[in-house]
Amino acid sequence: MVVILEEVIKGVYRMTLPLPFRGTDYLNVYILKEEKPAVIDTGIGDQISVERVLRGVEEAGIRVSDLEHIITTHEHIEHFGGNKDVKDRTGADVYAHVIAADAIEGFHEAVLKLGKLIDRVEMPVWDRERLKIIMRFNLMVKVTSVDHRVRDGDIIDLGSRELKVIHTPGHSLGHICLYDEERKALFTGDHVLGEGTPFVGSGFGGIFYGVEREEGESWWFEGDIDLYMKSLEKLLGLEVRIIFPAHGPVSTDPYGRIAETLERKKSRERKLVEILQEGRKDLEAIVRELYGQVNDIYLVRGATLGYLNKLIKEGKVRFTMKEGKLYFEPT
Ligand SMILES: [Zn+2]
Ligand SMILES: [Zn+2]
CATH class of the missing domain: 1.10.10.10 (Winged helix-like DNA-binding domain superfamily/Winged helix DNA-binding domain)
Known part of the structure; x- marks a missing residue:
């Protein structure tokens, strides 16, 4: 469902950006209208979505030059791809977990390495061509440095709102959720979705299955189901009334969503x-x-x-x- 811009609860605006991915057709971008305004996740960075994010900021009643924070939930392109343009146009600082920050800053290098790996794998020609197209697409995504490398327990201060960083590795290793303790609200990124469950697994490992790794070579974007389940259980310890996921509808049944996700993965x-x-x-x-x-x-x-x-x-x-x-x- 496409959402132009809606104020879900006071000060929290949600808008959606279309994505070119099968199965994940849009991303929720959250705009927080606070003393020091913030945006959570920025899309893949194509011109249309960058313009839409900036228009969303204005329509929420925030001057573009007043945006102070760009918070990135994790190191997947639809979450950080718009960071460079949004940062250049607003002067806002980028925040991401230390692990995500390394992955984001080394993104192009990782894509190039992966492109070379693809040549070492036996696979049908059309698969190889499709993967090469994905690699070229990834190289077009703009990258900017992360200004604030955050860790579990850090506070991001929006003046009139505080967001606590909850490190939730699993879907990706540098994934964070953002907890507003005062309003009992949790921004869950891809860790808990509005519907369905996120992909957790060996990322591109599925492609390179059977290929020997060289020293220090990463398969890139590896998740970890064990960590994922532990991170889900960690969220059960928070008092939450509403969750704002990166994909799917906002949910006022956080524990139901978490329980359902745990059960689906366990089954x-x-x-x-x-x-x-x-x-x-x-x-x-x-x-x-x-x-x-x-x-x-x-x-x-x-x-x-x-x-x-x-x-x-x-x-x-x-x-x-x-x-x-x-x-x-x-x-
Ligand atoms: Zn993701
Ligand atoms: Zn995502």
């Missing part, structure tokens, strides 16, 4: 354990049984690897390598 893991109990299987077979027919094999392969990594760490599953193929079985 997927249970299903995986059942599948493995039937005996040794290779990854492709496991993915097919776990997800059925899918649109994006690499994404679900990455998510499956995420669950498998967790089970391996817990000592419940072991893997063997045979002729370049990975097999998994219960211990």
Whole structure:
């Protein structure tokens, strides 16, 4: 659903930006009208969405030059891509978690490395072409430095509102939620969505599955399902009345949303354990049984690897390598 600009609760304006991604068709941008105004997440950075963010700021009754903070929930392009232009046009400072800040500042370098890795992987020609298009698209995303590298527990001071940084690694390692304790409001980024559950897994690991890593080489954008579940449980310890997610509708049932997300992830893991109990299987077979027919094999392969990594760490599953193929079985 497209939202031009609505004041959800006093001082919190929500607007949506369309995204060119399958399954995630828009991003919520939040504009906080406070003594020191802030915007949370800025879109992929195309000219139309940058103009829309700036118009949203004005329509919320804030002078563009008065915007002070650009807060980035995490290191995925639809959340930080507009930072450079919004910063250049407003003079606002950019905030992100230290881990996200490193990933954002090293973004182009990581994309170039990934582009080279793609050449080392065996895959159908059309897959390779599609991935190369994605890499070229990523290189077009503008990057700017992060002015304030925040950590768990830090306070971002908006004058008339305080936001506490809650580090919630899992969906991405540098993910933060922002907690307004006074109003019991939580900006959840991609950690808890308005509907459905976020992708958590081995990111591009699904593509490079079977490819040996070189020393210090990252598969980029790796999530961690184990950390993700712990971060969800951490949120249960906060008193929250309303959540503002980066995708999907605002929810006044935060604990319901968190519980549903936990249950969906746990039931997927249970299903995986059942599948493995039937005996040794290779990854492709496991993915097919776990997800059925899918649109994006690499994404679900990455998510499956995420669950498998967790089970391996817990000592419940072991893997063997045979002729370049990975097999998994219960211990
Ligand atoms: Zn994300
Ligand atoms: Zn997102």
